[in-house]
Structures are given as structure tokens and as C-alpha cells.
Amino acid sequence: MSAQSLSGSCLSFFKEQLPLQQYNSWIKPLIFEIDGEKLVLTAPNSFTLRIVQERFLPEISKRALPFFSSPPQIELRIEKRGSKVTVPPVQQTSSKPIAAPTTKAVKNPNKLNASLVFDTFVTGKANQLAHAAAIQVAETPGVAYNPLFIYGGVGLGKTHLLQAIGNLVSKQNPQARICYIHATNYISGVVRAFQTKNFDEFKQFYNSLDLLLIDDIQFIADKPGTQQEFFYTLNSLIDTNKQVVITCDTFPKEITGIEPRLTSRFTCGLTVAIEPPGLEMRVAILLQKSAASGSPISEDVAFFIAKHVRSNIRELEGALNRIEAYARFHKRAISIELAKEALKDLLAAQNKQVSMENIQKTVADFYRIKIVDLLSKKRTRVIARPRQIAMCLARELTQLSLPEIGNAFGGRDHSTVLHACKTIESLRNSDSALNADFNLLNQTLRG
Ligand code: ADP
Ligand code: MG
Numbered sequence: 277m278s279a280q281s282l283s284g285s286c287l288s289f290f291k292e293q294l295p296l297q298q299y300n301s302w303i304k305p306l307i308f309e310i311d312g313e314k315l316v317l318t319a320p321n322s323f324t325l326r327i328v329q330e331r332f333l334p335e336i337s338k339r340a341l342p343f344f345s346s347p348p349q350i351e352l353r354i355e356k357r358g359s360k361v362t363v364p365p366v367q368q369t370s371s372k373p374i375a376a377p378t379t380k381a382v383k384n385p386n387k388l389n390a391s392l393v394f395d396t397f398v399t400g401k402a403n404q405l406a407h408a409a410a411i412q413v414a415e416t417p418g419v420a421y422n423p424l425f426i427y428g429g430v431g432l433g434k435t436h437l438l439q440a441i442g443n444l445v446s447k448q449n450p451q452a453r454i455c456y457i458h459a460t461n462y463i464s465g466v467v468r469a470f471q472t473k474n475f476d477e478f479k480q481f482y483n484s485l486d487l488l489l490i491d492d493i494q495f496i497a498d499k500p501g502t503q504q505e506f507f508y509t510l511n512s513l514i515d516t517n518k519q520v521v522i523t524c525d526t527f528p529k530e531i532t533g534i535e536p537r538l539t540s541r542f543t544c545g546l547t548v549a550i551e552p553p554g555l556e557m558r559v560a561i562l563l564q565k566s567a568a569s570g571s572p573i574s575e576d577v578a579f580f581i582a583k584h585v586r587s588n589i590r591e592l593e594g595a596l597n598r599i600e601a602y603a604r605f606h607k608r609a610i611s612i613e614l615a616k617e618a619l620k621d622l623l624a625a626q627n628k629q630v631s632m633e634n635i636q637k638t639v640a641d642f643y644r645i646k647i648v649d650l651l652s653k654k655r656t657r658v659i660a661r662p663r664q665i666a667m668c669l670a671r672e673l674t675q676l677s678l679p680e681i682g683n684a685f686g687g688r689d690h691s692t693v694l695h696a697c698k699t700i701e702s703l704r705n706s707d708s709a710l711n712a713d714f715n716l717l718n719q720t721l722r723g
Contacts, residue, residue, distance in 0.1 A: 282339070282340055289335070313344060313345070313348055315348045315349070315350045317351070318353045321355070327408075336350070398560050402552060406550045411444075417445055423520035423542065423544075425521075425547040426438070426521070426522070432552060432589060442456050453485045453487070457491065458491045459490060459491060470501070488518070488519070491523050492523060493522050494524050500535070507541065510541055514545075526694055526695065551679065551690070555583065558586070571610065573596075585619075586677055587677060598619065599614065603618075629673070632681075635670050639666040642716075663696070667700075668701070673718070
């Protein structure tokens with residue numbers, strides 16, 4: 277039997293099962309060969325190989341069965357490119373990292389932070405894929421996925437990964453022209469280029485980069501001039517195989533106020549999410565951070581903190597710092613008892629916490645709708661708006677994470693919750709009646 281029909285069977289199966297982007301990234305590039313009683317699968321790179329191994333192998337071996345007399349052994353290989361490791365092309369007058377000519381007024385906006393590296397980045401289920409993709413991109417910039425688009429909520433490690441990519445590329449190729457820039461600084465750059473009519477210089481700077489790391493791209497929403505400029509830069513870099521990595525607080529399609537041609541360009545490489553860390557991962561992060569700071573905490577203490585600080589990694593760090601400072605000040609060893617004292621305010625605030633049921637009931641009563649409707653899939657405005665308000669209140673008044681809130685509202689995605697919060701936040705600025713409702717509900721719930 278031919279490898280071709282085996283490959284055909286797998287391709288058509290996965291094409292139906294997977295979102296197109298995943299199919300194109302993981303399945304389509306695979307080469308299927310039959311070697312006696314063995315199936316040889318060749319992937320274009322180690323990252324794809326790993327994903328295939330972790331996620332698709334059982335299904336592939338099932339599809340392969342009819343082509344062999346007994347269940348075949350599967351051998352995984354990486355395609356040999358013939359050429360050596362690909363590194364970004366070296367520019368004549370390059371040095372790293374370089375300051376954009378148009379951002380002089382901002383203090384070192386493009387400098388890489390040398391402490392944000394892969395070595396200190398703890399991985400777990402929540403960020404595995406993003407981490408693997410980031411490493412892959414740093415090892416073969418411009419080759420693997422372009423652009424790499426990393427999205428997730430605040431304090432989950434997007435900036436850390438972005439900087440880690442820059443640091444690794446710069447270590448491997450000290451000549452590479454690397455720019456890390458926060459989107460707000462990029463916007464200032466565009467504005468300044470407009471004012472000083474220095475567009476050529478601005479364009480030239482970005483077009484000459486080997487690696488552009490742009491952080492928090494959601495800030496360019498509702499800035500058409502910046503978007504147009506960024507669209508050109510993005511295209512020009514991608515067309516010349518220069519790596520671009522973008523971070524954002526939401527999935528590209530959910531960003532409002534950005535031109536569709538730009539968001540669709542965001543997704544033409546690889547899009548990966550960073551999720552809020554689970555309990556074990558929070559513990560691992562605390563253990564790693566405390567060890568790194570020279571005062572390692574015990575697992576008991578780490579579990580205690582991790583159970584109470586759930587929202588994101590930045591807050592975990594904050595809690596740990598507070599405990600360490602408290603211990604130093606009182607010259608005591610870190611124990612659960614001490615952690616309790618140090619985090620007293622935080623724990624007290626949690627005890628006063630409002631329950632999700634209470635929020636849903638109060639909002640439903642207020643708008644005279646049923647709780648079941650609030651949790652349903654109904655999307656009419658009279659239901660959807662109160663639902664968004666309730667989600668936004670839950671975000672403010674509970675310690676629940678976005679996915680947990682989403683879950684409590686009929687199993688919705690965390691990005692839906694985030695979108696709801698942003699919508700309400702912006703409506704509160706423009707719609708005074710809604711703002712008054714929101715404040716009233718907020719006060720009622722806080723008691
Ligand atoms: P974001 O950009 O997503 O808001 P950051 O990258 O600024 O988040 O991360 C917040 C803090 O948490 C930083 O100090 C960062 O070093 C730390 N951090 C985030 N993710 C991890 C991780 N997986 N392992 C270790 N530290 C992390
Ligand atoms: Mg950040």
C-alpha cells in the first residue's frame with residue numbers, strides 16, 4: 277500500500293477535525309513514508325515534531341493501521357535542511373540593541389532587559405506552547421513562524437517571553453539588529469515622525485531590523501495612522517524573512533478598533549495563548565522566585581500563597597516580595613503563620629469577597645431578567661449587556677480568574693470575559709446611564 281494514500285487519509289481527516297491554521301501548521305508540512313513495517317514521519321522542525329508527538333500521534337497511528345499488517349512502529353524525524361542553523365542576516369553597520377532615532381525622548385525604550393530570559397521562565401500547561409514557540413522563533417528567527425503572536429491577560433509573562441526571545445537571539449547573533457518596543461512608544465514614534473516629517477528615517481529604522489519585538493499591540497486600536505505605518509513595516513519585515521513577534525491582551529480577532537487587514541496579518545504566522553497558571557504552576561513559580569532571591573520558601577508556604585493569590589504571576593511576585601520584606605523586617609523565618617500576617621490585608625479583602633451567585637442574582641434582579649438567561653447563549657442586547665456587566669463586576673469583586681468567570685457564565689471562554697470587561701470599561705466612559713447602573717450595582721454588592 278502506498279504512503280501517498282496513507283498521507284491522504286491523514287490529511288483529509290485532520291483537515292476536517294482541526295482549525296485551518298492548526299492544520300496548516302502541524303499536519304500539512306508532514307512527510308509520510310512507509311519503510312517496511314515502519315511508518316516514518318518527517319516534520320520540518322523540532323517544534324512541529326513535538327506538537328505532533330504530543331497531540332496527534334494516537335490518531336495518526338489509528339489512521340495508519342489499515343496500511344500495515346500489524347500496528348506499525350512510528351519513527352519521527354526532523355527534515356534536514358542541508359544548510360546550517362539559520363540566523364538573521366547581518367547588517368553592515370549593525371550593533372545591538374539599537375535605539376530608534378525617533379524615540380530619543382523616551383528613555384531607552386528599546387533596551388532589552390537582561391534579566392528576562394528563558395532560564396528564569398517557569399513553564400507549565402498554561403504557557404507550554406507559547407514557550408516552545410518562543411524558543412523555536414529565537415533559534416530560527418524569520419524561518420519558523422512569522423509573525424509569532426502571543427496573547428494573554430496581564431501579568432502572565434508575555435513581556436518576559438518577548439524579552440527572552442530578544443536576549444537569546446542577541447546572544448546567538450550579537451550582530452543582529454533587535455528592537456524591543458512597547459506599542460505606546462511605537463505610537464509616539466509615529467506621531468513624532470509626523471510632526472518632524474522624518475518618515476523616511478522612521479521607516480528605514482524599522483525596515484532595517486532583523487527582529488522586531490512589539491509589546492501590547494492592543495494599544496494601536498483606534499489609531500489609524502499608526503496602524504497603516506505598522507502594516508507596512510510588518511509586511512516589509514515578513515516579506516524579507518525578518519522575524520516579528522507581537523504580544524496582545526486578546527485574540528487578534530477580538531481586538532476592536534484595528535483594521536481587519538492588519539489583524540488578519542497578525543494571524544498569518546502562529547498565534548499562541550498564555551493562560552493563567554494553575555495551582556501547581558503557581559507553586560513552582562513561587563519556589564523558583566524565592567530560591568532565586570536567596571530565601572527559598574517551603575512547599576507548604578508556597579501552596580498557602582498560591583491558593584490565595586490566583587490572578588496572575590505579577591501578583592504572585594508581589595505577594596512573595598511582601599512576605600520576604602516582612603520576614604526581613606521582623607527578623608523571622610518565613611512560615612505559613614508569617615505569610616498570613618504579611619498578607620493580612622489581602623486575605624481580609626478576600627474574606628469580604630462577594631460570591632458569584634450574589635453577583636448574578638443582583639444583576640439579574642436589577643435588569644429584571646432571569647439568571648438562566650444570563651448564563652445562556654442568548655445574544656440579544658437586553659441579555660448580553662447585563663451579562664457583560666455581571667462579568668465585569670465578577671472580575672472586580674472576586675478573586676476568580678478569567679477562565680473561572682467564563683465558566684460560571686455558562687462555560688464561556690476567558691477571552692469573552694476579557695472582551696466584556698473592556699466593553700463595559702469603555703462604555704462607562706461614554707454612557708453615563710450605564711456608568712450609574714454599574715456604580716450602583718458595585719456599591720450594592722460591596723455592601
Ligand atoms: P505580561 O507582559 O503578560 O503582563 P510580564 O511578562 O510582565 O507579564 O510578567 C509579570 C511578571 O511575572 C514578571 O516579573 C515576569 O518575570 C514574571 N513571570 C511571568 N511569567 C513567568 C514565568 N512563567 N516564570 C517566571 N516568571 C514569570
Ligand atoms: Mg507586558
